[in-house]
Amino acid sequence: MSDIVIDTHNISRVYNPTTIPIYAIRNVHLHIKRGEFTALVGPSGSGKTTLLNLIGGLDKPDEGQIFINGTDITTLSPGKLIDFRLHNIGFVFQSFNLIPVLTARENAEFIMLLQGKSKAERGTRMKQLFNQIDLEDKMDSRPGELSGGQQQRVAVARALASKPQFVLADEPTANLDSKSASNLLDIMDKLNREENITFLFSTHDQRVIDRARRVITLVDGQVATDTNVIDTSAPH
Amino acid sequence: MWLLGLAWKNMWRNKTRTAITMAAIFFAVILSVLTSSLKDGIFDNLIKNVVSFYTGYVQVHKAGYWDEQVLDNGMKYDKSLDSRILAVSQVTGVSPRLETFGLIATDINTKGCMVVGIDPDREDKVTGLKSKVTKGTCIVPGDKKVMLSEGLALRMKAGIGDTVYLIGQGYHGATSAGKFEVKGLVRFGSPELNNQLLYLSLEDARELYSAEDLATSAVISLSNPGNPGLTADALKQQLGNEYEIMSWEAMLPDVKQHIETDSNSMKYIQGILYMLVSFGIFGTLLMMMVERKYELGMLVAIGMKKSRLCALMAIESVLTVLGGCALGILASIPVVYYFNQKPLRLGGEIASIYERFGFEAVFPTSISPDNFISQGIIVMVIGLILSMYPVYKVLTIDPVTSMKR
Ligand SMILES: Nc1ncnc2c1ncn2[C@@H]1O[C@H](COP(=O)(O)OP(=O)(O)OP(=O)(O)O)[C@@H](O)[C@H]1O
Ligand SMILES: [Mg+2]
Numbered sequence: 221m222s223d224i225v226i227d228t229h230n231i232s233r234v235y236n237p238t239t240i241p242i243y244a245i246r247n248v249h250l251h252i253k254r255g256e257f258t259a260l261v262g263p264s265g266s267g268k269t270t271l272l273n274l275i276g277g278l279d280k281p282d283e284g285q286i287f288i289n290g291t292d293i294t295t296l297s298p299g300k301l302i303d304f305r306l307h308n309i310g311f312v313f314q315s316f317n318l319i320p321v322l323t324a325r326e327n328a329e330f331i332m333l334l335q336g337k338s339k340a341e342r343g344t345r346m347k348q349l350f351n352q353i354d355l356e357d358k359m360d361s362r363p364g365e366l367s368g369g370q371q372q373r374v375a376v377a378r379a380l381a382s383k384p385q386f387v388l389a390d391e392p393t394a395n396l397d398s399k400s401a402s403n404l405l406d407i408m409d410k411l412n413r414e415e416n417i418t419f420l421f422s423t424h425d426q427r428v429i430d431r432a433r434r435v436i437t438l439v440d441g442q443v444a445t446d447t448n449v450i451d452t453s454a455p456h
Numbered sequence: 457m458w459l460l461g462l463a464w465k466n467m468w469r470n471k472t473r474t475a476i477t478m479a480a481i482f483f484a485v486i487l488s489v490l491t492s493s494l495k496d497g498i499f500d501n502l503i504k505n506v507v508s509f510y511t512g513y514v515q516v517h518k519a520g521y522w523d524e525q526v527l528d529n530g531m532k533y534d535k536s537l538d539s540r541i542l543a544v545s546q547v548t549g550v551s552p553r554l555e556t557f558g559l560i561a562t563d564i565n566t567k568g569c570m571v572v573g574i575d576p577d578r579e580d581k582v583t584g585l586k587s588k589v590t591k592g593t594c595i596v597p598g599d600k601k602v603m604l605s606e607g608l609a610l611r612m613k614a615g616i617g618d619t620v621y622l623i624g625q626g627y628h629g630a631t632s633a634g635k636f637e638v639k640g641l642v643r644f645g646s647p648e649l650n651n652q653l654l655y656l657s658l659e660d661a662r663e664l665y666s667a668e669d670l671a672t673s674a675v676i677s678l679s680n681p682g683n684p685g686l687t688a689d690a691l692k693q694q695l696g697n698e699y700e701i702m703s704w705e706a707m708l709p710d711v712k713q714h715i716e717t718d719s720n721s722m723k724y725i726q727g728i729l730y731m732l733v734s735f736g737i738f739g740t741l742l743m744m745m746v747e748r749k750y751e752l753g754m755l756v757a758i759g760m761k762k763s764r765l766c767a768l769m770a771i772e773s774v775l776t777v778l779g780g781c782a783l784g785i786l787a788s789i790p791v792v793y794y795f796n797q798k799p800l801r802l803g804g805e806i807a808s809i810y811e812r813f814g815f816e817a818v819f820p821t822s823i824s825p826d827n828f829i830s831q832g833i834i835v836m837v838i839g840l841i842l843s844m845y846p847v848y849k850v851l852t853i854d855p856v857t858s859m860k861r
Contacts, residue, residue: 320469321462378758
């Protein structure tokens with residue numbers, strides 16, 4: 221298997237094709253390699269959410285193909301696609317990621333229950349993940365008892381619980397204060413460096429953009445710039 | 457299973473909503489059990505009244521008697537016919553009667569009346585005669601005494617111990633006349649009966665009308681009063697075409713129709729009730745789906761199969777519906793029992809309609825378990841059908857649109 225986990229082939233997504241067509245995404249070619257830490261930026265309405273939904277298999281392109289680790293997800297049936305997401309893609313949404321009636325641990329574990337993982341396996345994984353997100357003492361708290369930043373960290377733990385190919389995060393820090401945002405980025409950054417987890421996240425926040433090692437800018441649904449940031453802090 | 461646990465937790469996430477749904481189901485069960493028990497109670501009560509009334513559940517006559525009710529159309533009623541009737545399994549008692557129209561006279565006036573010859577003990581067993589005696593005592597076979605209905609006594613200005621004369625036409629045209637002492641008074645709810653009826657013993661009646669062994673009808677009591685048609689059929693088999701067997705429904709078509717009208721209007725009330733409940737339950741389900749739209753979309757997004765999500769929604773609804781039904785059935789038991797002990801009593805115009813038929817307008821609820829079970833099941837089925845709504849919504853959910861805010 222190649223090192224490219226996300227490979228979009230000339231994808232387009234058009235809304236209202238019959239009336240006034242809106243090209244939310246237009247001819248986007250994109251390769252993302254394993255271990256990248258990429259920010260998707262661009263003005264409001266530029267198509268960031270649309271692109272993430274397409275890559276995440278939540279939406280289908282009107283043109284083009286999307287390969288995830290070699291599988292063309294545009295050809296999968298809706299049922300297969302749900303299963304594909306479960307096993308291959310981790311999601312962190314802007315907010316309300318968690319089920320309010322479950323504890324932090326149960327929320328993160330949920331995805332492993334869906335995968336049918338054993339209790340022992342879940343136990344070890346949860347311990348490890350809550351250690352990594354630095355919330356071991358909050359495992360049994362309900363989402364309502366956690367701060368917004370803590371909730372997003374639990375969402376990251378859930379996204380990783382399934383051992384996905386990569387994690388997609390649509391404005392994960394949008395509802396957080398700057399301290400919580402930088403804290404969440406610290407954790408994502410650490411997971412990326414230490415576990416080689418691939419992250420693709422959209423953001424408006426310059427401080428978050430500054431943490432990325434690759435920045436893709438969308439304008440009007442097209443890739444305007446794609447920059448690899450010279451990483452001075454990298455350990456190797 | 458963890459899905460069950462999650463469903464249980466979800467049920468209590470919005471306690472008010474679950475409580476509203478459960479309460480809607482709960483009250484629906486109570487009210488529909490109550491209306492249904494009341495309907496059955498009214499029915500039972502009316503039928504019971506029909507029996508103690510006069511007609512009995514089923515009557516045996518010689519074929520053709522009902523259309524022309526004269527002594528000459530009477531039947532020979534002997535031990536053999538008696539035991540053939542009693543041999544039918546649902547028959548618990550039979551009372552032979554000799555009924556005819558005659559004139560009653562005192563020294564001061566004369567009126568037409570309905571003369572009924574009976575065996576007092578057997579008539580008591582079948583139609584509760586002795587409980588209708590309001591003054592004096594009940595006649596005994598061969599005592600040459602009569603009992604008058606209260607209205608007749610009033611019209612005749614006759615009381616206990618007075619002498620009355622009975623004049624009429626006997627069997628095969630013989631003239632008949634006799635002198636009797638008034639031994640007791642009886643009361644009927646129905647004015648028609650209360651103003652005309654006169655009882656004497658069957659022996660005395662046969663002698664008066666020169667009708668040895670004759671009876672015009674045999675009134676039958678049943679072990680299964682709910683289904684007189686069945687017994688009528690069994691009797692028809694047993695006795696053959698020589699006799700006509702009639703159930704009270706055939707003899708009193710207006711009462712039957714009245715019962716049917718009543719039970720139909722109860723059905724309308726129940727129908728409206730079911731509709732109200734449906735709207736109530738549906739409203740809460742609608743509210744729930746709006747509230748949880750984002751979350752359900754997110755669950756599909758992160759990889760929860762729709763079949764599993766459907767199962768989750770179904771378990772939640774089923775638990776809510778079953779809970780409401782179970783609580784409703786439990787709570788309706790004391791309510792129905794209360795109205796059985798302290799029956800509803802109607803007044804005014806409705807009461808007078810009932811009294812015209814000779815019934816008290818009192819309606820105890822039926823405590824038959826059928827009502828609890830059938831109404832519980834009906835409401836449960838309604839609830840379960842409505843529970844399909846969230847399941848359907850989940851099937852059609854699209855994560856992108858449902859997570860859009
Ligand atoms: N369901 C839809 N129907 C029609 N147009 C849509 C729909 N969803 C998105 N669009 C349009 O597609 C374009 C891209 O939207 P998108 O949400 O991807 O932008 P975005 O970059 O995520 O913006 P933001 O930064 O505000 O989140 C916009 O012009 C938007 O109006
Ligand atoms: Mg967006």
